[in-house]
Amino acid sequence: MELRSDTRVGSEYDGSHLGRFWRSIWSCNSPHKIRHFAWRACRDVLPTKENLVKRKVLSDSCCDECKLAEETSGHLFWSCQRARDIWSLSSLFQESWVQLFGSFMDMLWYVVMVAQWEWEHSDVEKLIVVAWALWSNRNECRNRGVKKSCQALLQGALEYLDAYQACVVELGNPKQPVEPEHRLAGVGILIRDAEGHLIGACSKKLEAPLGAIEAEAKAVELGLLFARDLSIQDFTLESDSLMLINVLQDLSPPPSSVAALVYSLVAMSHSFRCVDFSYVGCNGNRPAHLLARHALGIAELSVWVEETPCFLEQALKQDVVATFID
Template sequence: MYRNPELLLTKVYKAVYFPKGLLWVAKKSWRPSYAWSSLWRSKWLFEEETMWRVGNGQSIMIADERWLPSGCLSIYREDVAAECGVVRVSDLLLPGSQQWNNELVNFLYWPPTAASIVKIPLPLVGGCDVRFWPHTVNGEYTTKSGYAVARSKAILAAASSSFSHNVTPKVWKVLWKAPTIPRCRELIWRGCVKILPVRSALRRRGMDVDDMCQWCDSAQETIGHALLFCPVVRRWWFASSLGLRLDSEVEFHEFVAALFSQAEMSVVAVFCQLCYIIWEARNKLIYDGVQPSTEVVLSRAAGLASTTGVAHVPLRNGAVSDVWTRPNEDTIKVNFDAAWADTRGASCGMVARNGAGEVMAAATRPGVDALSPLLAEAAAFRWAMVLSMELGFRTVNFETDCKLLYDAWRMKDLGSSYLFAILSDCKDLVQFFDFCSLSFVRRTGNKVADFMAKRAGDFGDSVWIDEVPQAAMQLILDDVRALVPS
């Protein structure tokens, strides 16, 4: 049995599925392992949820593949497409160009679908089409995101039925605020959503195990029986400081909901800790053959009650600037930003200043196609880099107020999502600078670029040399004044 099944799932899917696509044709075979059976049964999730990231479009069939931003195979004029010779996504691009053929797209697709297609970001120099997982920022599968998608599709409705019936949001708030260590709270949550690996659950999932309780050997081991209602466990609850007399059996999540809705926080904490110790004792009995006494269990629970939680590490003061700061004397600082609207698309703005705080250039660009605010920020970064090259800037410090973009830029391994396709273009552009870096500043230090992006619709596709629009001049002065000690 693997000690970390979540890590196993993530590594197997990354190594087997994404680079090679072998999971599509994988067979279950005869007498497979429990781990492989679980992986194979979840193949449907990847078949339904993974989608293509458009590079040159030559590998993607427009009618049979999942590549549209909406994730579905939207209806299009199939007969007309066949007459036009449009079979692959590459046929929707302008010949010899990495740009959408807007006229053809609008002719073949319904207006909402066509509008989303032309917003798909294309790499500057083409490249291969790549399958990616659209539910994470970097396009790589994680166990957490896969579980969230499966739950949203109601596949785990039976396992999580307590969410809509017995366990209310108020009960969850009580659990997560309980003054005990995280692993105790997590055990209660896992019991309530029925994902604890008790023997009845393992047998139901295909494992050849005896589903009888290891303590009493007289009843099936369910979550409620293992943690509350086994005769051996009942004695521990009655002997504990809570003095619980558990006479009638109910579902574990029903018992938790009833207790947490009226108990004090101290009682909730003791309950969570004793449940954890009981589960620990159950595992020691199964794997080590050790059967602890009542005194040992209660003593262990009392010791756990005195354990402190995880210490919080404070953030370093001044780690991120709140105001615009001057670059080095020989460096140009280019602040950029994007303003995004679902209906109107995105707009970009930038301002370049030298070490003395003097404006070197400013620019706006409206009508930028983007699927999301984050992709709009990435498109603004790429646009600012290309414009800086055209203006002759060679030593540049680019600055953004988008933390997600900054974190993605710092990752060593690029993912397979559209965000990383744009960032891949940006990394290719770095070679054209003598020095190029990206830094992060809070919104208050990026006010000029933010203003330019929001007013791009008024200014149009414009570039100012050695100046900014008069409406932005006051913000430039505010940045300079913020650097002068009072």
């Protein structure tokens, strides 16, 4: 499945090193939801109070914790006193207290790319999981939950990471049973601009016995979520399932097996500025099929942002040439 957008995602960081930075983040031995949190925090798309004010959801961006500054990602995860207390307890930042990080991306870029000789990859994993725990408890408090002490938050986050990594080691034992291949489905998502340049791509393995229409509906769902995370508002969503496209265009009723999901997809599409659904034949969707095939050989999810997977380069070039010839 593919999305074509008229906008490109920019970055103020050195493009020549950005790929290495993202590879380091996505290779962290931590749950996908935590790696995805880090990616969203770096893209500054978390619903901090600063962002909610920009979206006109809130009128006040003051930090609920300290009441001293605007709640930006840089303040929330670094300069707020609660964050400082947590990092002090963690001993992760030793000689870095003089640094001024304006955003979460600044902080993570520093430890991964600037101070890389001082930081083990395992320490980067700890930093991200602690930041995730801080964000999660912040949200719990905003919903009248219990505010954890800095010590409890830090200890709980690190224990959670240890437990996850222990499970990964155990599941990696060859004696463990392997899921039958026929129970798996692969999903490939491709986002390109109007000239065919790659904005982002992802492969995801679905460990469920899904039929073709069900798998394609899940692909559309993942594509919409991916576009939202990349802050893309105008795009054409292409699928090689004519049945599903007809359903999404309200030209035919949905099959009962995907009816609930289709209604959810239509509602989700309304949260964007403009989404068009378009059918494309299998021959015109080869890059997405390669991503879907790649998904069957990965653990869970692979994401590429502003970089091209090596196995996709030739197919993308051929697809762009064919598009402009047509």
